[in-house]
Amino acid sequence: METSSTKPVIAVTMGDPTGVGPEIIAKALIRPEVNAVCRPLVLGDMETLERGIKIVGAQLRIETMGTGVPPEATTPGVLYLRSLSDLSPADREFAKPTAAGGEAMFRYITEAAHLCLSGDVAGMATAPINKEAMNRAGHKYPGHTELLAELTGTRDFVMMLAGDRLRVTLVTIHEALADVPRLVTHDKVLSTIRITHRDLHRYFRANPRIAVLALNPHCGEGGMFGTEDDRIIKPAVEAARADGIDASGPLSADTLFHFAVQGDYDAVVCMYHDQGLIPLKLLHFDDGVNVTLGLPIIRTSVDHGTAYNLAGKGTASERSMVAAILMAAEMAKQRIETYGNAT
Numbered sequence: 383m384e385t386s387s388t389k390p391v392i393a394v395t396m397g398d399p400t401g402v403g404p405e406i407i408a409k410a411l412i413r414p415e416v417n418a419v420c421r422p423l424v425l426g427d428m429e430t431l432e433r434g435i436k437i438v439g440a441q442l443r444i445e446t447m448g449t450g451v452p453p454e455a456t457t458p459g460v461l462y463l464r465s466l467s468d469l470s471p472a473d474r475e476f477a478k479p480t481a482a483g484g485e486a487m488f489r490y491i492t493e494a495a496h497l498c499l500s501g502d503v504a505g506m507a508t509a510p511i512n513k514e515a516m517n518r519a520g521h522k523y524p525g526h527t528e529l530l531a532e533l534t535g536t537r538d539f540v541m542m543l544a545g546d547r548l549r550v551t552l553v554t555i556h557e558a559l560a561d562v563p564r565l566v567t568h569d570k571v572l573s574t575i576r577i578t579h580r581d582l583h584r585y586f587r588a589n590p591r592i593a594v595l596a597l598n599p600h601c602g603e604g605g606m607f608g609t610e611d612d613r614i615i616k617p618a619v620e621a622a623r624a625d626g627i628d629a630s631g632p633l634s635a636d637t638l639f640h641f642a643v644q645g646d647y648d649a650v651v652c653m654y655h656d657q658g659l660i661p662l663k664l665l666h667f668d669d670g671v672n673v674t675l676g677l678p679i680i681r682t683s684v685d686h687g688t689a690y691n692l693a694g695k696g697t698a699s700e701r702s703m704v705a706a707i708l709m710a711a712e713m714a715k716q717r718i719e720t721y722g723n724a725t
């Protein structure tokens with residue numbers, strides 16, 4: 383069990399074996415700032431990780447662990463691995479994800495979640511997966527977020543993408559744009575605001591200032607460009623304010639981010655995926671972190687995908703992977719200090 387005196391163990395899932403995950407993990411795990419604050423335990427495939435280490439030229443050797451976690455005094459230059467697959471060369475061909483690879487991705491994620499729930503590790507950080515391949519393996523989830531919500535029995539959860547100048551949370555995630563107006567309901571907006579407030583308060587700052595975006599241009603212009611802002615979003619913000627949450631909105635999305643990055647808000651609640659992720663990745667593509675709020679476990683992730691055009695070249699940036707691991711370790715430290723344990 384984690385205690386405040388030890389560096390937290392963070393499970394790092396390898397993700398898609400045909401993407402850049404193994405390479406950015408190898409690059410991240412030789413970074414001194416990572417090993418200074420946590421003990422990474424990689425969940426993945428031995429041969430795929432060996433290949434990633436070789437491609438990036440990292441001074442790392444793999445030490446496999448059937449059970450257990452890395453020792454409190456980890457050895458520099460060691461990648462501690464729980465090997466959970468034995469993929470064939472055909473399933474490890476760059477940029478050609480397969481169903482067997484999708485099954486392996488699913489296994490890495492589920493094992494990491496179980497280790498978090500049992501308290502064996504303090505949190506998890508995920509490398510990118512190919513959702514379509516995981517679906518081809520029979521696991522019908524839009525991504526990690528929904529799978530982890532099911533594994534942890536979480537009904538209300540929120541995707542947050544965070545950098546040091548901007549944090550966005552999403553009312554709707556991987557939905558067709560045509561479906562968004564129907565999915566932006568009073569309860570969903572209010573629940574997103576509440577979870578954003580609760581977890582920002584828990585992990586990042588007291589009484590966070592939360593901006594809530596309008597769905598329509600210029601907040602619907604009095605109904606000329608849509609009525610969801612007045613009819614649905616405004617009452618939800620009012621209900622959040624009645625809870626004592628410092629929420630403002632609905633606010634016009636085209637100008638709000640200018641003020642948010644100046645520090646006027648601690649988070650921006652966005653109505654749909656690209657409304658929030660375009661400005662976030664414009665500003666923080668290199669160092670942004672995807673955090674799943676509302677779960678009983680700590681989960682962070684890179685803010686990018688499998689980068690197939692870079693897979694095997696050793697050129698993909700590890701900065702977001704590093705930021706995700708560091709954020710998971712910081713959140714775990716906060717939790718251990720507050721509650722005595724990380725789960």
Ligand SMILES: NC(=O)c1ccc[n+]([C@@H]2O[C@H](COP(=O)([O-])OP(=O)(O)OC[C@H]3O[C@@H](n4cnc5c(N)ncnc54)[C@H](O)[C@@H]3O)[C@@H](O)[C@H]2O)c1
Binds near residue numbers: 688
């Ligand atoms: N966290 C995740 O699991 C996650 C996130 C987004 C997309 N995906 C999946 O990844 C696959 C490809 O998606 P996509 O092409 O839309 O997005 P992508 O992020 O893989 O690629 C978009 C662009 O960003 C570049 N890029 C991505 N990561 C980079 C890095 N670390 N360093 C340098 N450049 C980087 C890529 O080279 C590409 O030019 C899809 O299957 C998608 O579902 C997974």
Ligand SMILES: N[C@H](C(=O)O)[C@H](O)COP(=O)(O)O
Binds near residue numbers: 524528672684686
């Ligand atoms: N929407 C995320 C992004 O653009 O980075 C990404 O698809 C990850 O989703 P999951 O963490 O649920 O796989």
